[in-house]
Amino acid sequence: MVEVPSAEEGAAHSFAPPPPPLVHAPTAATFRLRAHYLVAFSVTSVLSSQHFFPWHIDVGTANYVIAFVFTIAASLSTHICSNAVLRVIPFSGGAFGLARVSLGFYVGFLVASAECLGYIFNSAQAALAFGDILAPLLLPSSSFSSAILHPLLTLLVHALALWIHLGMHVRVWWRCCSVLAALVVASLLLVFLAAAIGTGPPSSSSSSPPPPPSAYTAWLVLPHFGRCFLGPDCLHLCCDDVHQPHITMTRVKSIAFAATTLFAIALLTVLVHLAPPAPTDAAPSLAPLYQRLSPHQSFPSALVSIPATLALVFSWTYSAAAVLRAMAASRLVSRHLRRRQLALARDGIAPVAAAALSTIVCLVAHVVPSLSPIAVSLLCACVTHAAQCAGFLYLRRAFKRLDVHLQSRLNLVHAVFAMVVWFLAALSLLVLQPQSPTTAATAAGLVVAGSGYYYGHARGAQKFSHSERQCLLFAHVILFNKNKSKQNTKRTRRESMSIRNGSLNNVRRKSIATTPPTSSTHSTETESTEMPRRMSRSRRSSAALATNFIVRDGKIIPIAMLPPPAGPSLGGRRRSSSKSIELATLE
Numbered sequence: 001m002v003e004v005p006s007a008e009e010g011a012a013h014s015f016a017p018p019p020p021p022l023v024h025a026p027t028a029a030t031f032r033l034r035a036h037y038l039v040a041f042s043v044t045s046v047l048s049s050q051h052f053f054p055w056h057i058d059v060g061t062a063n064y065v066i067a068f069v070f071t072i073a074a075s076l077s078t079h080i081c082s083n084a085v086l087r088v089i090p091f092s093g094g095a096f097g098l099a100r101v102s103l104g105f106y107v108g109f110l111v112a113s114a115e116c117l118g119y120i121f122n123s124a125q126a127a128l129a130f131g132d133i134l135a136p137l138l139l140p141s142s143s144f145s146s147a148i149l150h151p152l153l154t155l156l157v158h159a160l161a162l163w164i165h166l167g168m169h170v171r172v173w174w175r176c177c178s179v180l181a182a183l184v185v186a187s188l189l190l191v192f193l194a195a196a197i198g199t200g201p202p203s204s205s206s207s208s209p210p211p212p213p214s215a216y217t218a219w220l221v222l223p224h225f226g227r228c229f230l231g232p233d234c235l236h237l238c239c240d241d242v243h244q245p246h247i248t249m250t251r252v253k254s255i256a257f258a259a260t261t262l263f264a265i266a267l268l269t270v271l272v273h274l275a276p277p278a279p280t281d282a283a284p285s286l287a288p289l290y291q292r293l294s295p296h297q298s299f300p301s302a303l304v305s306i307p308a309t310l311a312l313v314f315s316w317t318y319s320a321a322a323v324l325r326a327m328a329a330s331r332l333v334s335r336h337l338r339r340r341q342l343a344l345a346r347d348g349i350a351p352v353a354a355a356a357l358s359t360i361v362c363l364v365a366h367v368v369p370s371l372s373p374i375a376v377s378l379l380c381a382c383v384t385h386a387a388q389c390a391g392f393l394y395l396r397r398a399f400k401r402l403d404v405h406l407q408s409r410l411n412l413v414h415a416v417f418a419m420v421v422w423f424l425a426a427l428s429l430l431v432l433q434p435q436s437p438t439t440a441a442t443a444a445g446l447v448v449a450g451s452g453y454y455y456g457h458a459r460g461a462q463k464f465s466h467s468e469r470q471c472l473l474f475a476h477v478i479l480f481n482k483n484k485s486k487q488n489t490k491r492t493r494r495e496s497m498s499i500r501n502g503s504l505n506n507v508r509r510k511s512i513a514t515t516p517p518t519s520s521t522h523s524t525e526t527e528s529t530e531m532p533r534r535m536s537r538s539r540r541s542s543a544a545l546a547t548n549f550i551v552r553d554g555k556i557i558p559i560a561m562l563p564p565p566a567g568p569s570l571g572g573r574r575r576s577s578s579k580s581i582e583l584a585t586l587e
Helices: 007-014 035-050 061-088 096-102 105-138 144-167 170-196 215-229 232-241 245-274 299-329 350-367 373-398 409-431 436-461 466-513 524-544
Strands: 548-552 555-558
Touching: 035 170, 035 215, 035 232, 035 245, 035 299, 061 215, 061 232, 061 245, 061 373, 061 409, 096 105, 096 299, 096 373, 096 466, 105 144, 105 299, 105 350, 105 373, 105 436, 144 170, 144 299, 144 350, 170 245, 170 299, 215 245, 215 373, 215 409, 232 245, 232 299, 232 373, 299 350, 299 466, 350 373, 373 409, 373 436, 409 436
Parallel strands: none
Antiparallel strands: 548 555
16 A cells, blocks of 8 residues: 655655755766667667578578568567557566566566567577678688687677677767668668679579478468568667657657568568579578679678678667666566666666677587577567567557557457467477477476576566556556456355355254244345345445545556545536546555
């Protein structure tokens, strides 16, 4: 319950001297991001992933087109649902806050872990690609490059990411994002131009004809296109640093999704017409169109993809650190991860933890070659996207007056369709891929470890963070009241049934000795059933007399502290907002 200060305490506080003004160093809360910084961040994340899209022409062009269309449709549906939720709840902690409300605290913790691990595994995949590019160029004919030089390069790129995140001001980081976005876009355009001015499409005699389209093959390649759309979901992590996030973030996400779709369509078009054939069991670390840049040398083509690898490591480390900091604010992980460097307006320990976990994943991938970090990252992305759609469905069902977009039937179709597609993509990653056994074992191990950590520590230590109180507390209050009312109703029914059964037993015993007069209008059974009805009615009235609160703008305000109502408005009726929440009883 919320404690209301008494009149004496209020009078004592009213004569207290005002506190001295606090002077802080510039923090990230005082730094307001601009729209072009956010667009550059999302473009850096998405277009860099398109550099390493695995293309196999033996799979068949029609199957790729089918999978591509389904992935674009599912990504668009998730984008629409995410924007609809963002207009109502601009939560900056990631997708797990909405999952804690809609799916429960345990599933919300798993969604938070999946989002953070997805960023970490993607960063590890980019660091591995960086080592795959530079190790053969530095020592082309030596086993030292694969044994020792490759891990050293992964450590080097993570150290560079930490230096940018910890040693520079936040403005420098966002300017680096703009520069990297320009380099990534220029490199993709260079690849497209080099492919367009090449010698023409490859001859059909070098490979067998592509197979006809089939549902199984399209399902097999469906998860790979999700790699082309990883990035715009990271933007909700910056809601606290943006003015009017419910307006700015929706526009920026729409722009980022449009740019992502445009470049993905261009990439698929160029690949369909000009990509060289590749064996089906190969997984090239570079885009196959790089062969058009230099057919005889790999040095120029490798230089094109280096900015993309650096951009991926920097952006995904930042995203993982933001999720870790939000989880630390909710006490799901150690609260020391919340510490920030006030002078530089940067995170303190969270980037170090994210880079350390990414480095561990890289070392494990060296020891276990069958482990594919990008497969685990795509699986985590499918879980996160499905959780966002489930949260949208929950808000639509529970809060019918929040926003018009939540009640749209078309958005309902979008949410259900996206959940089905992401479920099929996750099932393909777990069953159909060559590395599916390792991916499934990794996912099972992470779920078991996360469950043990949650029930051992996080379940008792978790709480609502400040951002969660501002954005999600009204949903938690309504959910708590709903569950509480269900429990009270069930308890009242059980007690009334027990009283009724006891009264019926007493009636049966009395009916053996005495019989009610025939002239009476009320029988004994009606008198026996009237008593539990009165008791249940009294219990409901006593429950209704509990402390009442009103939820306004995400804050719980006791009714006793509300100012007296104003005079009657026009027409003698009180105006009510369409987004206001009804009275909620919190015991």
